[in-house]
Amino acid sequence: MSDRVRKVSYAYLRVPSRPGQGARVLTTLKEAGINLLAYSGFPAGGGKAQLDLVSDDLASLGRVARKHGWRLSRTKRGFLVQGEDKVGAVERHFARLAGAGVNVTAADAVTAGKGRYGMILWVKPKDYARAARALGATS
Secondary structure, three states: OOOEEEEEEEEEEEEEOOOOHHHHHHHHHHHOOOOEEEEEEEEEEOOEEEEEEEEOOHHHHHHHHHHOOOOEOOOEEEEEEEEEOOOOOOHHHHHHHHHOOOOEEEEEEEEEEOOEEEEEEEEOHHHHHHHHHHHOOEO
């Protein structure tokens, strides 16, 4: 089985870096019926954390954000990779990008159990089309 590489859109939200902030956001999204394809949270400095919210319904995510007074970033793009977990599963995608001269800005990968894995990765906007071609990404 080959990997599936999808083009995805996301927005990020900055919240105070305190216990419970991520849970509050995720609970609100769950209650609003927002499905996340990926989520990544990390320190952003200045007592803040950044929550990357990858969804196939950014319009609904934006409505929830406005309702709750959240300041979402402008829409950004990345790639979601899903496939069979085996030795070198992630490496082959990095090799393709390197071969195309594309630098990876950030990536998170994890085994999903039952022989599957997932990865979200980001490249600079100027490299997005070239990366999509190198990865064979679909919409």
